[in-house]
Each structure stands twice: as C-alpha cells, then as structure tokens.
Amino acid sequence: MPMRPTFYVAAVALVMCTSEPAVASAPRAQGAGALQPEQTSPAPGLPPTPGAPPAPVPPQSVVAPPSPGRVFAAEHGMIFNAIRPDKVTDFETVLAKLRQALATSKDATRTAQGRGWKVFKAAEPGPNGSVLYVFVMDPVVKGADYGVAKVLAEAYPAEIAELYRMYSGAFATAGQTLLNLQDLPVVPSPEGPLVPVVP
Secondary structure (H helix, E strand, O other): OOOOHHHHHHHHHHHHHHOOOOOOOOOOOOOOOOOOOOOOOOOOOOOOOOOOOOOOOOOOOOOOOOOOOOOOOOOEEEEEEEEOHHHHHHHHHHHHHHHHHHHHOOOHHHHHHHHHEEEEEEEEEOHHHOEEEEEEEOOOOOOOOOOHHHHHHHHOOOOHHHHHHHHHOOEOOOOOEEEEEOOOOOOOOOOOOOOOOOO
C-alpha cells in the first residue's frame, strides 16, 4: 500500500530529529578536587534510549570544592614528573630554585619539607621518550602542600610568572602522578629471623 505524502514527510522529519549524532566534548584531565561530569538519563537507574535526545537537566548551582593542592595522606609519598627532553634545562632550573626556596625558608613547615624532599632523575626513558623525574617525600610533612608552584610563589613573587611558564611548559604529559605510600609490615618467618646469604 503506498505511503501517504503527509505521513512520509512526518516520518522523514522524525528520523532527521532522532538520528543526529550527539556531539561529545573530548575528555579532559580532572585535577584534584574537580567534579566528575554528570551522566544524563531519562530516569534514575535507566540507560538513555538510543537515538533519543538527552533528558533535560534542571539548572543547578554547583560549586567545586577548593583544590587541596599536593597534600599527602600517608607517611611517605612520591610524585612522578614526565618531562619533555627539550625542556630538561628549564625543569632543572626550576628545581634548583625550589630547593633554594625550601632550604632558605623561614617557615618551619617548608624547611621540614626540604629535609625530606628528594629528587631523582631516572636513567631509563619515561613514557613516549620523556625524561622521568621522581620526587620522594620521606617522611611526608602532614598537611603540607607539596605544590611546586605554591612554594615558588611564596619565595619568588616577582619571578613566579616566568618560573611557572618554564615549569608548566616542561611537562610531556597532562600532569603529575602522585602516590601515597604505606609501609609494608615485615612478617616474621616461622623458622626465625632471616639470615643474609653470603656467596
């Protein structure tokens, strides 16, 4: 049976409205304290209907909590920094200023951070040929912010713009990897204490 013209026009309009691809923005790295994007579905617990436009979301006033910075929750910590090979000089210049700031600070927290903040450069290449720098905090100063930019801004307010440009431009990846480390308790052997083997 032939389709009526008015029904045909309505069907085409319906297909055009429901088959338009949804445009999703590219995923972005979430910083500390950033809120995750909300998922939209027609009803709580139900997946969205394929081809249907997303359900309207009522406007909300959401305020992100302040970023806690680089604060560790354990006794020991590490931060991995993957640096572009052509920006090693810039990064090491900033590290020298960081070490000087920690060593000469009048703030007891900053000097305590400086005593336990060790910096290592890996002999092996990092991800995608980057140069890997590892910060080891041993021990961690409880509640202290280990953000490099914050320490530099306190010590060198007149130079912070240039130092931050050098620092932020040196990273090969989207940011740092922070690890909270816990001591692994030693389990005594039932045969007694372990004795080192001498060849």
